[in-house]
Amino acid sequence: MEETRSLPVQASNPPLIELRGIVKAYPGCLANDHIDLSIAAGEIHALLGENGAGKSTLVKIVAGVVAPDEGEIRWQGEAVAIDGPAAARRLGIGMVFQHFTLFESLTVTENVALGAGAAGRDRKALAARIAALAARYGLAVDPHRHVHHLAVGERQRVEILRCLLEEPRLIVLDEPTSVLTPQETETLFATLKMLAAEGRSILFISHKLDEVRALCQRATVLRGGKRVGECDPRVETAAALARLMVGADVAAARRGAPRAPGGEMLRLDKLDLPPADPHGVALSGVELTVRAGEIVGIAGVAGNGQSELLAAITGERAAPDHAVRVAGVPAGQRPPAYRRRLGLAVIPEERLDRGVVAELSLAENAVLTAAGQGLVRGGLVRARAAADYAHKVIERFGVVARGSNAEADSLSGGNIQKFILGREMLQNPKLLVAAHPTWGVDVGASADIHRALVALRDAGAAILIVSEDLDELLAISDRVAAICRGRLSPVIAAGEAGRERLGQWMSGLFAAGAPAHAA
Amino acid sequence: MRLRLEPRTETARWVALATPLLAAGLTLVFGIILFTALGYDPGRALNSFFVKPIENVYGLTELAVKATPLLLCALGLAVGFRGGVWNIGAEGQLTVGAIAAGGLALAFNGDEPFWLLPAMVVAGAAGGALWAAIPAFLRVRFNTNEILTSLMLTYVAVQILGYLVHGPWRNPQGFNFPQTRDFGEGAVIPLLMEGTRLHWGTVLAALAVPAAWLLMDKSYLGFQIRVTGMAPRAAAYAGYPVGRIVWAGFIAGGAMAGLAGMMEAAGPIGKLQPVISPGYGFAAIIVAFLGRLNAFGILFASLLVALLYLGGEMAQIDLKVPPAVTGVFQGLLLFFLLGSDFLARYRVKVERRAAA
Numbered sequence: 001m002e003e004t005r006s007l008p009v010q011a012s013n014p015p016l017i018e019l020r021g022i023v024k025a026y027p028g029c030l031a032n033d034h035i036d037l038s039i040a041a042g043e044i045h046a047l048l049g050e051n052g053a054g055k056s057t058l059v060k061i062v063a064g065v066v067a068p069d070e071g072e073i074r075w076q077g078e079a080v081a082i083d084g085p086a087a088a089r090r091l092g093i094g095m096v097f098q099h100f101t102l103f104e105s106l107t108v109t110e111n112v113a114l115g116a117g118a119a120g121r122d123r124k125a126l127a128a129r130i131a132a133l134a135a136r137y138g139l140a141v142d143p144h145r146h147v148h149h150l151a152v153g154e155r156q157r158v159e160i161l162r163c164l165l166e167e168p169r170l171i172v173l174d175e176p177t178s179v180l181t182p183q184e185t186e187t188l189f190a191t192l193k194m195l196a197a198e199g200r201s202i203l204f205i206s207h208k209l210d211e212v213r214a215l216c217q218r219a220t221v222l223r224g225g226k227r228v229g230e231c232d233p234r235v236e237t238a239a240a241l242a243r244l245m246v247g248a249d250v251a252a253a254r255r256g257a258p259r260a261p262g263g264e265m266l267r268l269d270k271l272d273l274p275p276a277d278p279h280g281v282a283l284s285g286v287e288l289t290v291r292a293g294e295i296v297g298i299a300g301v302a303g304n305g306q307s308e309l310l311a312a313i314t315g316e317r318a319a320p321d322h323a324v325r326v327a328g329v330p331a332g333q334r335p336p337a338y339r340r341r342l343g344l345a346v347i348p349e350e351r352l353d354r355g356v357v358a359e360l361s362l363a364e365n366a367v368l369t370a371a372g373q374g375l376v377r378g379g380l381v382r383a384r385a386a387a388d389y390a391h392k393v394i395e396r397f398g399v400v401a402r403g404s405n406a407e408a409d410s411l412s413g414g415n416i417q418k419f420i421l422g423r424e425m426l427q428n429p430k431l432l433v434a435a436h437p438t439w440g441v442d443v444g445a446s447a448d449i450h451r452a453l454v455a456l457r458d459a460g461a462a463i464l465i466v467s468e469d470l471d472e473l474l475a476i477s478d479r480v481a482a483i484c485r486g487r488l489s490p491v492i493a494a495g496e497a498g499r500e501r502l503g504q505w506m507s508g509l510f511a512a513g514a515p516a517h518a519a
Numbered sequence: 520m521r522l523r524l525e526p527r528t529e530t531a532r533w534v535a536l537a538t539p540l541l542a543a544g545l546t547l548v549f550g551i552i553l554f555t556a557l558g559y560d561p562g563r564a565l566n567s568f569f570v571k572p573i574e575n576v577y578g579l580t581e582l583a584v585k586a587t588p589l590l591l592c593a594l595g596l597a598v599g600f601r602g603g604v605w606n607i608g609a610e611g612q613l614t615v616g617a618i619a620a621g622g623l624a625l626a627f628n629g630d631e632p633f634w635l636l637p638a639m640v641v642a643g644a645a646g647g648a649l650w651a652a653i654p655a656f657l658r659v660r661f662n663t664n665e666i667l668t669s670l671m672l673t674y675v676a677v678q679i680l681g682y683l684v685h686g687p688w689r690n691p692q693g694f695n696f697p698q699t700r701d702f703g704e705g706a707v708i709p710l711l712m713e714g715t716r717l718h719w720g721t722v723l724a725a726l727a728v729p730a731a732w733l734l735m736d737k738s739y740l741g742f743q744i745r746v747t748g749m750a751p752r753a754a755a756y757a758g759y760p761v762g763r764i765v766w767a768g769f770i771a772g773g774a775m776a777g778l779a780g781m782m783e784a785a786g787p788i789g790k791l792q793p794v795i796s797p798g799y800g801f802a803a804i805i806v807a808f809l810g811r812l813n814a815f816g817i818l819f820a821s822l823l824v825a826l827l828y829l830g831g832e833m834a835q836i837d838l839k840v841p842p843a844v845t846g847v848f849q850g851l852l853l854f855f856l857l858g859s860d861f862l863a864r865y866r867v868k869v870e871r872r873a874a875a
Contacts, residue, residue: 314756315758336756336757336758337760340758346756348756353750353753357749358749358750364742367742368746371739379739379740380737381739
């Protein structure tokens with residue numbers, strides 16, 4: 001990748017922003033423990049860390065959303081107190097959040113006008129300014145379109161444009177690439193480098209090491225609320241950065257040799273499904289087969305029909321009976337419980353209040369889907385059996401929890417995910433459907449989850465994974481496809497796919513109506 | 520300055536025990552202020568509220584008679600409330616239960632077969648369940664808000680009862696009073712104790728407590744209901760039949776309320792009249808939440824609310840306190856109880872922020 005170098009960082013100038021000894025404690029958790037961070041003008045600085053390392057807390061402090069307990073913030077060498085988002089904006093700090101804050105039914109200009117104060121009154125002038133900024137930074141967006149027509153990447157550009165209108169000196173981006181295709185990511189990086197070349201500073205929060213190495217000049221690494229190091233990510237290897245983040249070596253899951261494919265455990269045949277709500281996506285003509293002993297991965301940018309596809313497979317939404325076959329049985333009209341009895345297990349997209357009930361204990365959460373494993377007899381829940389089952393999950397899958405009595409929301413995201421995975425896997429499913437199995441999970445737990453999935457495949461289960469993480473899909477899948485606007489690309493062997501091709505498919509560039517069943 | 524509520528991560532055991540005491544203490548303090556300010560002797564007032572009603576055996580049996588319909592209705596409602604079924608219409612379901620059982624009693628008036636009373640029990644429960652089935656169907660089929668439908672149906676039920684006792688079912692020898700004939704001996708629930716109004720229905724209500732506990736806390740159905748109430752999306756993910764769970768919540772609430780109506784009509788009242796219940800079906804909502812939707816908690820809550828009913832009447836007779844004042848005092852107690860219970864589970868945080 002071409003390097004767009006910014007002005008050299010001069011030691012004599014005070015940094016644009018400097019955090020010294022920032023401490024923020026929450027009940028039972030020291031989120032930030034004496035953290036130092038400084039960003040020079042024109043620098044692209046990465047904030048790296050696993051989930052729960054304290055990145056979000058630090059970002060909230062910079063944005064003025066949370067006040068630190070201790071420590072000092074200096075802006076161009078002067079001590080300042082950022083006591084609110086408005087104060088942050090006045091200093092020149094702009095935020096681009098991970099979750100979009102746009103109104104679907106308004107146009108781009110209207111959305112921007114909402115936050116623009118007096119400048120928002122003259123819509124025509126504002127639209128012109130947006131168009132000018134968009135052209136200057138390569139952020140292609142039509143100011144007059146309604147947001148619900150925009151793809152996720154475009155919505156992010158709107159967020160960035162809204163931020164740029166304020167002429168920020170420091171732009172904070174929280175996990176901006178999690179919603180982008182590889183091509184969109186490259187476009188974003190080009191824009192960010194252009195902004196940095198103008199002397200603006202960028203704080204880039206991520207846990208994707210390759211991106212940090214491609215984009216950033218310096219990286220501050222957090223672990224467990226502490227600053228564990230600062231480095232130049234361009235000269236470090238990804239493995240070295242991962243070691244800093246995790247504090248230990250991470251063993252990657254190995255995809256074993258492909259096995260002879262077994263029987264069809266899932267078959268989708270010309271599956272059409274209308275959208276569930278006005279802003280939803282319709283599935284059209286989806287063809288897919290998953291056989292025993294293989295992992296099939298589906299890539300795609302969020303909101304391209306993944307949730308509709310999952311709902312049709314799990315039975316949360318009904319489809320034509322023959323369009324969905326589970327273990328050979330037509331099941332499109334059948335409820336989820338029937339499909340579970342056929343051997344289907346599901347790891348849902350969200351954990352809390354979907355995969356587990358937050359205020360119930362792990363033992364009770366075991367009953368949620370594993371009732372058929374002898375946890376219910378004569379219509380009564382067997383508390384002892386449920387606790388034993390939860391214990392088995394905790395032990396076999398290394399879930400960090402107080403015990404089977406612990407409430408689900410007392411666990412970290414990664415441990416909840418391991419618990420859900422274990423609960424589903426111990427039911428010996430014939431077909432496991434996993435949505436974003438490692439989303440928001442730290443590197444160590446991700447590797448555990450990948451190993452467990454590969455082991456289940458080797459034991460003869462059919463596995464379907466839907467994920468936005470291309471690296472994950474390419475690492476553990478046998479075959480891969482991409483979904484875009486409700487249509488599924490051909491399914492090809494993971495070895496032949498490559499990031500480039502999958503990325504194109506993620507943006508819809510594949511021949512329509514040519515389902516290839518290459519195995 | 521902003522106030523914010525945060526759930527307490529762990530409620531200390533002593534806090535859980537201390538909150539009812541705190542509530543009782545606050546009620547006493549404010550009760551004394553209230554009665555003194557109105558010129559009543561606070562000692563006598565509190566005495567007639569809490570002590571006099573249960574001074575003797577008769578008083579205790581009256582307490583049980585009042586608590587019976589409250590207990591039955593609240594147990595049934597709790598099943599639904601746990602599942603996120605907001606059935607507010609127990610009063611109407613109670614009324615229809617009384618109509619169904621009463622109709623049967625009147626049909627066999629003077630010549631009661633031995634199976635009449637059991638049949639009335641079934642008819643009462645079925646009538647209440649049928650009335651609850653209407654909002655259940657509307658919610659499952661059309662996603663109608665059951666708070667409104669179940670509440671409105673209460674008034675429909677009361678009007679139907681009024682029509683019947685003013686019209687077709689009116690006692691021909693009743694001097695035009697709007698009430699039916701007295702039920703025959705075989706259609707009245709036998710008394711448990713001569714000289715009191717305590718009847719076998721109270722025993723049935725007491726037996727319903729462990730049964731409700733088994734259903735709500737131990738059974739798989741109860742578990743599914745609880746999950747549906749706490750996290751509907753988790754219930755959908757697990758594949759629980761959400762529609763059937765809504766039905767179960769309504770049928771349980773309606774059947775129990777109908778049973779309570781049957782017991783009032785065939786118990787202390789012994790006939791049908793325009794008013795079967797002085798608001799038991801509504802008070803049961805408070806009872807259910809006061810008992811934290813737990814079967815044994817509801818038992819205690821029903822006794823407490825029954826005592827408030829009796830104490831209110833006693834204070835009106837003894838001290839000539841107007842009904843509005845007893846109502847205010849009852850409200851005070853419930854307010855402090857529910858309020859302190861809330862604070863035991865949540866903490867109030869005051870957030871200060873310098874003006875930006």
